[in-house]
Each structure stands twice: as C-alpha cells, then as structure tokens.
Amino acid sequence: MYIAIEVEKHIRKKLKQTLQHLQFPDTIRLETPSSPDFGDLAFPCFSLCSVSKKSPYETAKNILSHLEKPDGVNKMEVHNGYINFWFDTNQILANTLTSIFKKGKEYGILSPKYQKVIVEHTSANPNGPLHVGRARNPIIGDTITRLMKADGFHVESQFYLDDLGKQVAILTWAFHHLDETDLSKKSMDKPDHYAVRFYQKAHELMQQDERIASEIDELVHKSELGDEDAIDMGKRSYEPVLTGISESLSSINISIDNFIPESRFVKNGSVLKVIEQLKQTAYCNEEKGAFYLDLKEFGVKGRSTKFFITRANGTSLYATRDVAYHLWKNSQADQLVNILGEDHKLESQQVNIALELLNADKKPIPVFYSFVSLPGGKMSTRRGRVVYLDDLIEESKQRAFVEVKKRRGKELSKEKMKDIAKVVGVGALRYNIIKVQPEKHIEFKWEEALSFEGNTAPFIQYATARCASILRKSKIESNVIKELCDSQVLTHESEGRLGKQLAKLPIIIDEAAQGFKPHLITQYLFDTASLFNQFYRDCPVLSADNEMVKYSRLGLVLSTKIVLENGLALLGIDGLDEM
C-alpha cells in the first residue's frame, strides 16, 4: 500500500465518522487545494450548509472541532469554508523513499485486479503508411494499454484488421494490374510506402473507369462471402503494408499483441449468426431485400436511424462484422476499450445497440479522438495530401539531433548524439500528442509537434539527466545511497514539496487509468520535474553542508529519477542519463 493513498483513506474515515456524528450526509469529495498555502488536501463544506443552516466557515469550524486528527496529518485548519489538511511531510517522505527504493521500476504500480482488458487501437486500413491525421490512435491506445497494466489489469492490445474492405481490394487489384514504372517515386524505402502508390493510382483509375470499379467490387464481394482465394490474395497484398506499419509503430515503442482479421468472423460463421439473431429482434426491417435495424427507440435521431446489417444480396457490412468481433471479444475479456476516431461515433453506437439486442454483457468503452488536420484542411491518403508518421518521426529525430549537437557537439561522439536524439525525438512526439485531451482537434504544425522546451518530454528527460549526472558524480553506489539516506534531515521546503509529489504517483496512475485520461500523466511529470528543478536550485547535493544531508539528498535525487522514469515509461518514453 502507498502512503499517499493511506493518508487519504484515514482522512476520509475520520471525516465520515464526524459527519455521521453531526448528522450530515457522509459522501466525501476531497480536493487538491489551489495553492500550497491551503495544505495538501481540502474538504469543501459548502454543500453541507443547506443542512447546517450556517455559513460555510462556521460549518467547517464546527466539523473541525469534532474531528480527530487522522494518521499522517499534522495540521488541520479552516479557510473559507474548507477544512485544509497538511500531511506530515516527514512521515510521507520516509515512507515514500523507502517504498521507491524497495519497488524501483514497480513503484507506482497498483495491486493486481485479476481482470483482463482488451484495448483495440490503430486498426487502420492496411493500404499505406500511417499518417499523422490518425497518429493519435496508436499513441493514445498504447498509452492507455500501459496505464491499465500499471493500474493492475491484465491487458491485451488488438489491431482489428479490415481485410475484407474496399481499401484492401483496391490494393490487391493494383498489385495485379499496375506496373511500378508508371508510378511516382516512393518517398521511403519501406513496404507501406512502396504499396501506397499502387493504391493511389488504382483509386484514381477506378474513378475514371467503371470496368475497373466493378472488378474491384467483385473482389470485395468474393472475400465478403468468405472465398478463401480472394481472402488470401488480399492477404498477400496487405501483409507487407502491415509489416511497414508495425515498423513505424515499433520505432515509437509501440507493439501490438494481436492482429485480428475481420475475415475470421465471416469464415467461422459468426457473422451469419449475428445477422440471423438480429433479424429475430423486433427492430429489424427489410427494405428492397436489405435488412436494417430501426434505432429510433435507442435515442438515435434524424436521418441516422436505419442501421443496415445486410446488403440486398445478403452479404454483411463492416459494422455487422464489427458486432461479431465484439461478441467474440466479450468472451475473451472482462473489459473492452476501443480507441476510435470521432468519425466512428455513430458506428460505435450502432454496434453497442446491436450488442445490447444480442444480450452481450460487456459493451466497449470508447475513447474518441479528433483528427489532426493540416493548416489547409484535412489529410487524405487517397489524394496524397498527408504528412506520414514516418516523416514526422524522422524529422523529430533530426531536429533533436540539431539541438543535441548545438549543446554537446564538442563533447560527445556522433553515435552518442544520435542515440540521444532518437530518444528525445520520439519522446517529444509521443508526449506532445498525449498532453492534449483526445477530443481536442489539432491542427498540425511542425513547431508545435516538435517543441523541446517547457511542458515537453525533453524537459522531463533533462531532469532525469540532471539526476543521473549528480548520481554519477557522487560515485556512490545506489545501494549505499538507499542504506544511508535519512529523510529526517530533508527539512528544506523544496525537499518536502518534491517528496510529497513523489508520493502521488500511484494516485495519479489510478486516476488516469480509471478515467482514461492519459494527459494527467504528462501533467504530473511536468509538475514533478519542475519541483525537482526548484530543489536543484535550492539544495546543493554534492556540496551539501554535511555527509548526512548529502546522502539523504542523493536518496531524494535517486527517487526522483525513478519516479520520472516510471512515469515516462507509462507514455512509452525513455529517460536519459545524459543529454
């Protein structure tokens, strides 16, 4: 158990006792005060005024006069209708440093929940490289995967592979009918970049020539019926693309546990079963041979109420197959999370309603994100109006290299600088995407996507490098530091503030994971690194007044480094010992 969580529990317990004793409602919401002047945790009493018939200040005073001091708290005061609690800094510090020393990389992780979660993310059409417009998906998905693991879940990430769709059919047609010499030069030596030109050209031809369009439709039709040859043909064309996509993801520290092809649910008959069962429901109607569900009664309004589950020719549609996929996921996990672009909101709602009609007990929790657009409008693979993720990654590393060289060019080898630039570049990219809430629309600008100052990954990494540098120069083994560190001598305000911040990591992890709010982690890391920088300014470590203080500050530095690195790891970002 973590001390910060413990102390909060103690406060809640004592408050609850007092509220019950005074016959107040006993639901308790605690807040982090707006300023350190108001302590570490606050209980607002405003909502109790209607019961007490007194002012907030008097109500708070009254409660405080009956309140026993909770363990781990050393001061309680009333200000403006709040009861403010000050933690016992020494106790928190002693407990937290011990806990960090003991757990190391595991510090912050919560106890196992013995529940399995499937996080579906990325699921991009395998017709070309990932572009920046959708790059939030894997980054948010991977971060949520990491967060939920840290929160104690067993997590599997899945990429739902649309191998029956038109995009794959177009690509397949292109590989069979086009010659590379007709195409524009590929931008990068990767299979996905190689393939996308075939796709783009075929898409263009398809729009000009109806014969081509119908050949492609024929491919789609065959594979939708589960035709093994058609599906295999598709597989041969998209597989290299998928390899390319995986390479891109891997270069930003993302790996996906399982790729689930849509065709599986056609082949094993589960799609047909879904269709049969949905037809049995009271909401199913027919229109010119095609079947649809009427969603009016489920809160869907306007023109969107018809959810078609089959075509007139009886074949299934994307969303129908998605229902089958989700039924299967129901049998595989305790909780489902989907990372989806905002364009999937209606489809997601349709799938959820179908799942409800089929009595599935678990509905996926969607995390929607808005698109990243270019200053002139949105990105499009078809029209080639894109910034590819690979280009962004490359540019990020290059810009980071320029920065490293500017600062360390005389001291470090080129290889070393490249290694640092890679970690900085990838970190900056992931951090900048995760720090803004998914639902905010982003207009892509190089300067913003790749800034290295202020609230950015390099700022955090710089703090880990400072920590590492101090530890290196002390020439003292970390085991010895852990042994000799005595938090009792860490009495400076900057030390206390930093220590209390380190104690909060597990609380933040839990909050971020439970609320699907990965941006809370960036905020926490930024605050932690800022507090460390203030400590760095105020408290000399290597030249501390005496050995005892030195060892103890080294302990705090070591702990900070571990906390920052653990937090960065949740974002798929590495810390640095040197930069």
Add this chain to the structure above:
RNA sequence: GGGCCUGUAGCCCAGCCCGGAUAGGGCGACAGCCUCCUAAGCUGUAGAUCGCGGGUUCGAAUCCCGCCAGGUCCGCCA
C-alpha cells in the same frame, strides 16, 4: 436540416463530469540569473469581457436553454 465533440491571454493547453478559496501552465514578448551538481534550466513582469445572450443559485469557466463559429457523422462505404 438533425446528432455528437470543441470554443479559456498573441499562440497552444489544464480546469468543466462532481458549481465555491486570487481562472493554472507552456510557447512567444519584456527584465534578470551560468568562476557553483548539464541554462533543453531558474526567477520576475506584462497579457483573460472563460465564443455570445439569457436562466438556475447565496455563488457559474463549470449546471440548464437559445444563438454563433470550427470539427465530425447522418452510404445496401469502411
């Protein structure tokens, strides 16, 4: 036309779910800090009709209604 999301300083974002303590940061601007553990850092100053208009409330950035702007969806596409 309808649904959903977004609108907070010159720019970017947090706070909104769960109404309350002086609306927090970052970038940029301006003024300072490297004989001292990495200045990708630190300190300070200026900068906000919280999109607009109503309402509820002792109290609204936060809840409700209307409007405006941007995004997104409304296909027998995926």
